[in-house]
């Protein structure tokens with residue numbers, strides 16, 4: 001009961017927002033410092049009772065900054081992690097294989113790449129061509145989930161996984177056996193807040209970008225595709241009309257959309273409409289062709305929030321539009337749901353932007369566009385919470401596949417005997433002294449003052 005209460009209170013404290021403020025962080029860090037200063041005798045006493053530590057040893061190691069390290073230099077050396085296993089997904093089968101490969105190779109690792117079996121031609125392309133162009137320390141293993149399972153039986157120095165959160169959990173469980181670090185690039189429901197419909201000059205661009213991020217690349221089968229829209233109820237009819245017109249103009253022709261990758265995924269998408277309340281919310285589209293695996297761009301207005309389509313990642317051309325009384329309500333709406341990979345917000349309202357940044361959590365945020373953030377290599381790409389963890393792209397990819405090894409270099413120039421027993425009062429005073437009067441301490445040390 002006690003543990004339950006503590007966990008609940010800690011979460012409530014975080015959710016109240018109190019821990020985010022600068023003043024809270026500063027006051028709490030000061031409070032920590034105050035404990036060290038005011039309760040020094042109690043700390044010495046506890047360490048004596050638990051570990052038999054002399055109070056000078058305690059001060060040197062647990063209370064104070066180890067200035068006795070002076071003089072020294074420090075550096076961080078990037079070390080390759082070793083042999084890394086990369087799983088890529090089928091929706092951008094070449095790009096999502098190359099992107100992590102670049103980071104793994106740049107950091108000096110050997111790599112085994114397991115492309116998705118759901119994009120067999122791309123998988124075969126990688127299996128044929130990577131060995132032709134690259135040295136054999138980069139290998140490709142093709143196959144379905146059972147091959148993935150076999151790979152996971154081995155010890156890896158890093159696993160980089162792009163795929164679903166269901167398989168992400170399997171990956172993490174397997175990795176735990178060997179304490180292998182993992183990066184999980186997962187999916188989720190990326191919302192888009194639409195707050196530009198009262199601004200005539202921004203409407204067209206908003207609709208172009210929203211439609212492009214839903215019915216453009218892979219027909220919504222992208223981890224950063226818009227999953228659903230949030231809009232003020234007064235603007236919903238206008239939004240739906242504009243989206244319908246956009247579909248008719250640009251996305252009606254199957255040539256302009258990708259087909260659903262697999263029968264299984266097609267079935268999953270059509271099952272969303274088995275729920276009669278969801279089917280009743282369709283205001284445009286809704287036709288499915290099981291032969292060609294094509295699904296018409298589809299708009300749903302206010303499907304029930306507890307239905308599967310609003311709980312699961314959609315990953316297809318179905319677009320729910322959810323209405324809110326006020327656009328500011330979108331903050332609360334997002335706060336109580338799993339953290340998405342991206343939050344999109346089309347708005348020029350700086351106050352709303354600030355609230356989205358400060359009060360919601362997601363892998364990233366893009367204002368007034370969608371999907372483009374993936375191409376910006378100076379920004380890290382990755383999720384948080386349910387959408388995964390670990391960041392890559394550009395230099396972040398290099399870091400993701402490296403261990404930053406800390407190196408401290410000392411010389412034999414100065415040796416302070418006050419670091420070692422036998423302990424006496426003078427040594428404690430000396431250590432205090434060099435902490436409080438840093439520069440004087442340095443001078444004294446430079447003079448080689450020893451006892």
Ligand code: NAD
Nearest residue numbers: 089090115116144145148149163164167185186187188223
């Ligand atoms: P998936 O999880 O089904 O498969 C991904 C990989 O895992 C494949 O190579 C597959 O063969 C392998 N696999 C499947 N089952 C396995 C098992 N039991 N053991 C070991 N390996 C196994 O994912 P998917 O359906 O191919 O891809 C879609 C998902 O990927 C979506 O959720 C999407 O959001 C996500 N995704 C995320 C990103 C990102 O960068 N964050 C990018 C693209 C896709």
